[in-house]
Amino acid sequence: EAGVTQFPSHSVIEKGQTVTLRCDPISGHDNLYWYRRVMGKEIKFLLHFVKESKQDESGMPNNRFLAERTGGTYSTLKVQPAELEDSGVYFCASSLGLAGGSDEQYFGPGTRLTVT
Amino acid sequence: KNQVEQSPQSLIILEGKNCTLQCNYTVSPFSNLRWYKQDTGRGPVSLTIMTFSENTKSNGRYTATLDADTKQSSLHITASQLSDSASYICVVSARGTGGFKTIFGAGTRLFVKA
Numbered sequence: 001e002a003g004v005t006q007f008p009s010h011s012v013i014e015k016g017q018t019v020t021l022r023c024d025p026i027s028g029h030d031n032l033y034w035y036r037r038v039m040g041k042e043i044k045f046l047l048h049f050v051k052e053s054k055q056d057e058s059g060m061p062n063n064r065f066l067a068e069r070t071g072g073t074y075s076t077l078k079v080q081p082a083e084l085e086d087s088g089v090y091f092c093a094s095s096l097g098l099a100g101g102s103d104e105q106y107f108g109p110g111t112r113l114t115v116t
Numbered sequence: 117k118n119q120v121e122q123s124p125q126s127l128i129i130l131e132g133k134n135c136t137l138q139c140n141y142t143v144s145p146f147s148n149l150r151w152y153k154q155d156t157g158r159g160p161v162s163l164t165i166m167t168f169s170e171n172t173k174s175n176g177r178y179t180a181t182l183d184a185d186t187k188q189s190s191l192h193i194t195a196s197q198l199s200d201s202a203s204y205i206c207v208v209s210a211r212g213t214g215g216f217k218t219i220f221g222a223g224t225r226l227f228v229k230a
């Protein structure tokens with residue numbers, strides 16, 4: 001069974017440009033999460049989808065970030081326009097969504113974004 | 117404020133030795149605590165998940181403990197191997213009105229040397 005995949009693995013863009021990150025969760029996982037680790041800091045939650053609906057987007061830093069999950073399958077995270085502080089590693093995770101919130105989350109390898 | 121503190125920041129041990137990593141949290145209301153292993157350039161991989169009622173859980177050579185009263189957890193690695201070299205991240209989830217809030221610790225970087 002394929003795990004969570006993310007594309008691209010690396011992206012280098014200039015300040016002001018737009019970048020779109022993609023996440024393909026494990027098939028059948030209704031829950032999809034986006035996280036980010038900026039340099040030297042801990043991983044932080046960005047948002048949570050349940051199928052195609054945004055369950056919690058309290059971690060999104062500002063309106064330059066837009067996440068979508070059309071059809072409840074893959075998800076995209078767009079940053080427009082990118083700023084220097086957006087550099088970091090963006091992780092996606094998926095889970096089945098068992099009751100109680102203790103279901104296992106499976107992480108993708110991450111996309112390393114560098115904004116110059 | 118919900119926080120997860122891990123210690124030590126980094127640790128060097130010899131292959132075959134045991135080690136214990138610590139995690140203290142102030143997350144409330146507590147839902148569950150997870151330990152992840154993250155190899156360089158890879159995403160975190162789940163080692164253990166513990167809820168409020170569980171005080172120990174094992175996964176091979178990894179044993180996690182949880183003291184919900186003192187809000188402390190530890191991850192014990194037995195008979196370390198070179199492949200155990202990685203970052204170990206403690207993650208605590210809190211139940212909120214909109215769902216679950218997930219707070220990550222900064223991780224402990226473990227180096228196992230031959």
